Amino acid sequence: MSLIPNEPLDSSLMLRGSPPPAAPPKSPRRIAWDRRRRSLRESWNTFRENKIGIAGLVMLCIFIAIAVCAPLIVPHKQTEITSGSSINKLMPPLREAIPSTCHEVSQEGGSTKIACDTKFSMRYPMGTDGFGRSIFAQWVWGARISLLIGLTATVIAMAVGAVVGISGGFFGGHTDTFMNGITNWFLVIPWIALAIAMASVLGPSLLNIILVIAITSWASSARLVRSQTLSVRNRNYVERARALGASNWHIITRDILPNVFPIIFANTILLVALAILSETTLSIIGLGDPTRVSWGQMLERGFNAGASSLGAWWWLFFPGAGITLTVLGFAMCGYALDEILNPRLRKR
Amino acid sequence: MSVLSLRDLTVTYQTRGGGLPAVRGVDLDVNRGEVVGLAGESGCGKSTIAGAILRMLPDGTDIGGEVLLDGEDVLKMKVGRLRAVRWKDASIIFQGAMHSLNPVQRVGRQVAEAYITHNPGKEKEAQARVTKLFEQVGLTEGRVGDYPHQLSGGMKQRVMIAMALACDPKIVIADEPTTALDVMVQAQVLRLLKKLQADLGLSMIFITHDLSVLVDVCDRIAIMYAGKIVEQGRAKAVFETPEHPYTKALAGAFPDIGDDRYRLAPTGLGGDPPDPADIPSGCPFHPRCAERFEGCDTTVPDLYPAGEGRRAACLLVRDRSDA
Amino acid sequence: MGAWKYILKKFFQAFLTLLFVLAVNFFLFRVLPGDPAKSVARSLKLSLEDTQKLRVEFGLDQPVFPNQFVLYVENTVTGNLGTSYITARPVSEAIATRVWWTLLLVGTSTVLATGLGIIVGIKGAWRRGGTFDVGSLGVSLTLYSMPEGWLGMMLLTFFAVTLHVFPAGQAQSAPPPAGAIPQFVDILNHLFLPCLTLTLGYIGEYSIIMRASLLETINEDFVGTARAKGLLDKNVRRHHAVPNALLPIVTLVVLNFGYILGGAIVVEYVFSYPGLGAFTVEAINANDFPVIQGVFLLTSAAVIFANFIADLLYVYLDPRVREV
Numbered sequence: 001m002s003l004i005p006n007e008p009l010d011s012s013l014m015l016r017g018s019p020p021p022a023a024p025p026k027s028p029r030r031i032a033w034d035r036r037r038r039s040l041r042e043s044w045n046t047f048r049e050n051k052i053g054i055a056g057l058v059m060l061c062i063f064i065a066i067a068v069c070a071p072l073i074v075p076h077k078q079t080e081i082t083s084g085s086s087i088n089k090l091m092p093p094l095r096e097a098i099p100s101t102c103h104e105v106s107q108e109g110g111s112t113k114i115a116c117d118t119k120f121s122m123r124y125p126m127g128t129d130g131f132g133r134s135i136f137a138q139w140v141w142g143a144r145i146s147l148l149i150g151l152t153a154t155v156i157a158m159a160v161g162a163v164v165g166i167s168g169g170f171f172g173g174h175t176d177t178f179m180n181g182i183t184n185w186f187l188v189i190p191w192i193a194l195a196i197a198m199a200s201v202l203g204p205s206l207l208n209i210i211l212v213i214a215i216t217s218w219a220s221s222a223r224l225v226r227s228q229t230l231s232v233r234n235r236n237y238v239e240r241a242r243a244l245g246a247s248n249w250h251i252i253t254r255d256i257l258p259n260v261f262p263i264i265f266a267n268t269i270l271l272v273a274l275a276i277l278s279e280t281t282l283s284i285i286g287l288g289d290p291t292r293v294s295w296g297q298m299l300e301r302g303f304n305a306g307a308s309s310l311g312a313w314w315w316l317f318f319p320g321a322g323i324t325l326t327v328l329g330f331a332m333c334g335y336a337l338d339e340i341l342n343p344r345l346r347k348r
Numbered sequence: 349m350s351v352l353s354l355r356d357l358t359v360t361y362q363t364r365g366g367g368l369p370a371v372r373g374v375d376l377d378v379n380r381g382e383v384v385g386l387a388g389e390s391g392c393g394k395s396t397i398a399g400a401i402l403r404m405l406p407d408g409t410d411i412g413g414e415v416l417l418d419g420e421d422v423l424k425m426k427v428g429r430l431r432a433v434r435w436k437d438a439s440i441i442f443q444g445a446m447h448s449l450n451p452v453q454r455v456g457r458q459v460a461e462a463y464i465t466h467n468p469g470k471e472k473e474a475q476a477r478v479t480k481l482f483e484q485v486g487l488t489e490g491r492v493g494d495y496p497h498q499l500s501g502g503m504k505q506r507v508m509i510a511m512a513l514a515c516d517p518k519i520v521i522a523d524e525p526t527t528a529l530d531v532m533v534q535a536q537v538l539r540l541l542k543k544l545q546a547d548l549g550l551s552m553i554f555i556t557h558d559l560s561v562l563v564d565v566c567d568r569i570a571i572m573y574a575g576k577i578v579e580q581g582r583a584k585a586v587f588e589t590p591e592h593p594y595t596k597a598l599a600g601a602f603p604d605i606g607d608d609r610y611r612l613a614p615t616g617l618g619g620d621p622p623d624p625a626d627i628p629s630g631c632p633f634h635p636r637c638a639e640r641f642e643g644c645d646t647t648v649p650d651l652y653p654a655g656e657g658r659r660a661a662c663l664l665v666r667d668r669s670d671a
Numbered sequence: 672m673g674a675w676k677y678i679l680k681k682f683f684q685a686f687l688t689l690l691f692v693l694a695v696n697f698f699l700f701r702v703l704p705g706d707p708a709k710s711v712a713r714s715l716k717l718s719l720e721d722t723q724k725l726r727v728e729f730g731l732d733q734p735v736f737p738n739q740f741v742l743y744v745e746n747t748v749t750g751n752l753g754t755s756y757i758t759a760r761p762v763s764e765a766i767a768t769r770v771w772w773t774l775l776l777v778g779t780s781t782v783l784a785t786g787l788g789i790i791v792g793i794k795g796a797w798r799r800g801g802t803f804d805v806g807s808l809g810v811s812l813t814l815y816s817m818p819e820g821w822l823g824m825m826l827l828t829f830f831a832v833t834l835h836v837f838p839a840g841q842a843q844s845a846p847p848p849a850g851a852i853p854q855f856v857d858i859l860n861h862l863f864l865p866c867l868t869l870t871l872g873y874i875g876e877y878s879i880i881m882r883a884s885l886l887e888t889i890n891e892d893f894v895g896t897a898r899a900k901g902l903l904d905k906n907v908r909r910h911h912a913v914p915n916a917l918l919p920i921v922t923l924v925v926l927n928f929g930y931i932l933g934g935a936i937v938v939e940y941v942f943s944y945p946g947l948g949a950f951t952v953e954a955i956n957a958n959d960f961p962v963i964q965g966v967f968l969l970t971s972a973a974v975i976f977a978n979f980i981a982d983l984l985y986v987y988l989d990p991r992v993r994e995v
Contacts, residue, residue, distance in 0.1 A: 184688070185688060188688050188974060189929070189971050190930075190970050190974045191930065192929070192930075192970070193929075195933075196951065196955060197696075197963060197964075200958065200960070201699060277816075277818050284940070285937060287955065299818075299824065303941070307824070308828045308832055309832055309839070316821065317825065320818065320822075323818050323821065324816045325816075327815075327817075327818075328813060331815060335812065433901070434898075434899055434901035435899065436901065442892065442895075447891060447893060448893055448896045449896070450896075450910075451990075452918075453914075465900055465901050465902055465906075511896075511900075
């Protein structure tokens with residue numbers, strides 16, 4: 001008989017007479033995730049009770065649905081797209097997207113004139129513009145483009161802001177002085193001045209507009225993230241983690257990021273709203289991309305075609321209402337989130 | 349005739365989850381010139397009582413019973429009468445003077461405001477009164493023009509005391525006035541309070557969780573647990589010969605340095621105070637009581653007499669006096 | 672004396688930022704291809720010889736750094752902001768005639784929006800959940816979400832064109848009416864719609880922020896102290912709650928100044944109001960870079976200055992800052 005068993009030990013034999021084993025202990029990561037899921041559920045419940053927040057969320061979902069389903073609501077002829085770039089498929093330039101009601105009308109003297117209808121009807125629930133194109137069709141695609149511009153610009157701004165804010169707040173010293181200096185400069189310069197300067201240098205194009213909006217809005221996020229990082233960094237458990245030999249990367253991902261994330265999330269909501277408003281302003285004054293149909297572009301085109309003097313309010317009303325309701329959705333969500341994150345604002 | 353009488357006072361906070369009974373039937377008397385201490389752990393309801401006396405609790409809170417200030421029921425007062433009574437008849441020394449003072453107003457102005465509110469138009473008298481009060485609480489005259497952030501914790505507390513005395517109130521409610529201070533400063537402020545009480549013949553309710561402080565300052569002490577008074581009596585007697593097991597535990601939790609008994613066998617109280625939403629049946633203290641017996645979890649004890657001027661809400665006391 | 676140190680520090684910071692703005696302004700536009708002298712020459716139809724003279728005058732024959740930069744700084748400090756490509760007249764002159772209209776518009780709108788916003792916010796917060804609060808919150812959120820340009824367009828279409836209640840643009844009638852009072856009324860008449868647009872555009876945000884600030888302050892301990900002292904409700908609000916709740920508003924209003932400028936530019940464009948805004952939009956469409964540069968510099972300086980004023984105001988309002 002050797003000491004090394006030939007067959008695998010039967011664990012049940014060994015355990016006979018002892019109490020059944022307890023459930024295996026959860027790993028620390030699992031515990032952390034369970035805790036996060038629980039607090040997320042709590043936050044969601046608080047949010048759910050806030051009527052303003054829910055109304056805002058519903059509005060947002062409607063508009064996002066419109067934006068996503070744009071090709072279904074207003075299909076356009078794919079064949080006319082010359083370049084195969086995905087941006088063009090996503091946000092088709094104007095000429096392909098819009099069905100037109102223009103037709104030739106023969107006049108006295110044998111010449112023909114182009115006449116376009118501008119009346120409301122079932123086919124044109126929002127009327128037509130000066131060229132007879134359906135406002136509704138432009139409006140639906142405008143939702144997609146305005147939202148996309150807003151979201152893309154915000155994601156970029158948020159990413160840059162978070163990196164600058166966290167690195168400045170966490171590392172301190174010269175890094176912080178440098179990052180803070182740059183942030184402050186961007187904060188002081190009025191966004192419109194910077195936008196005008198950049199747009200006139202870069203020229204009007206979709207990418208440039210997104211870039212301009214991102215560059216003029218990252219600074220406020222950076223400042224917010226930095227102050228939050230500072231307050232987290234100074235908490236006791238970070239000090240202790242360091243004493244245990246945790247690396248910077250570990251502290252940043254495990255301690256700082258989870259605590260900074262709620263603020264980043266709430267700020268992003270607000271930033272998207274601002275980005276959409278900024279794009280509108282830039283488009284109206286002529287800095288937008290004239291080949292894309294965003295709501296801002298619709299306003300610019302309508303206004304310059306003389307909507308005000310012609311009394312053609314529907315050229316302007318619908319895109320503007322779309323912007324207002326979408327931004328309102330974001331603002332209402334942001335307001336409700338504010339109440340969740342700042343318990344002092346809740347009813348005592 | 350007592351300055352302040354609480355008769356069967358009940359306070360129930362209204363929350364999303366239902367009513368939270370913070371105070372469940374409290375009777376307390378404070379006679380003229382007397383200092384009555386109110387002690388207990390956090391959440392026992394003592395600060396709620398302070399708020400209830402001047403009706404400072406959040407809107408919608410259910411307050412039952414009577415709060416008789418010189419015979420007049422505060423709970424039944426109209427808003428105008430209540431505002432006149434506030435501070436003039438009863439004032440509060442708040443805890444945490446850190447945030448109890450307006451940061452953008454000079455402290456002298458804040459104390460004067462208390463006087464002027466009840467004596468409108470008397471600016472000059474207010475100034476003179478402020479100077480006198482500051483002197484009484486041991487602050488130099490220069491401090492009158494300072495802002496709160498320029499004062500130390502102890503100095504801010506003295507300002508709060510001066511403010512509470514501004515209108516010569518009939519009774520002063522000191523709500524944990526020394527809790528947020530360093531031990532040395534605590535001693536100074538306590539000395540000051542004792543001196544003022546003696547000089548001015550103040551009637552006071554002194555609320556704290558620190559029993560040893562009460563023994564020093566108070567004539568009588570009431571111990572609270574889970575929203576009710578569980579023991580009452582002369583201060584020294586309650587501290588030296590506690591009748592209720594909770595008081596015994598509280599008194600024992602403060603060791604005498606140098607006394608070997610504490611070094612070798614530290615006493616203390618296990619467990620936590622009960623959640624107001626989930627108070628144990630029978631005697632609320634029974635889950636943590638070292639001397640509990642059968643019946644403690646079913647019978648709710650009244651305040652039984654336990655000697656001269658002494659009462660305790662414990663079935664042991666009831667049985668002893670019966671026997 | 673801590674207050675003076677703080678003010679000096681802020682002044683120095685403002686000055687540094689301004690220098691940095693100058694530098695960026697210079698280098699940003701030097702990135703462009705093209706010859707400024709040739710553009711001006713084209714507008715004025717100058718000869719080749721004169722074009723060359725112009726080039727020397729602009730200092731374009733010298734190296735960009737440091738000579739041109741130094742020349743630029745010198746010029747700026749003495750008020751020479753360059754010459755417009757389109758009109759060939761000095762930029763400073765164009766700005767000087769127009770800046771007053773913009774100041775009038777932005778000034779009145781800011782004062783109205785801030786004042787009314789604060790009042791509405793206070794009233795809503797003090798009786799939280801009441802009809803006024805819920806109503807004003809809804810209106811404020813909606814106004815905040817409206818793009819100022821669109822609001823201007825709608826007001827213009829409805830009131831000016833459809834109803835003919837107000838003029839459809841410009842700052843004055845052409846020719847302006849005789850006499851000081853009629854001229855004053857005429858200006859107000861033309862100012863009304865653009866000012867209304869800008870005011871409505873920002874009143875929402877200010878009232879929401881004031882409301883939030885006051886709600887936070889109400890829960891502070893010292894407000895409880897004031898109530899316990901027996902103060903009337905309105906005095907608690909007036910002397911204790913509001914003075915503390917106003918502090919963050921000051922910073923926020925100033926931080927917003929940059930956004931108001933953006934709104935002013937669009938509103939001026941929509942209403943053809945002859946201020947800097949409309950002028951800038953023309954310059955953008957015509958690639959008139961000296962003008963754009965000049966406006967960039969001016970608006971940045973204005974915001975820097977406004978920030979500095981806000982810092983001064985804060986020192987006055989919050990005694991805690993003086994100790995730093």
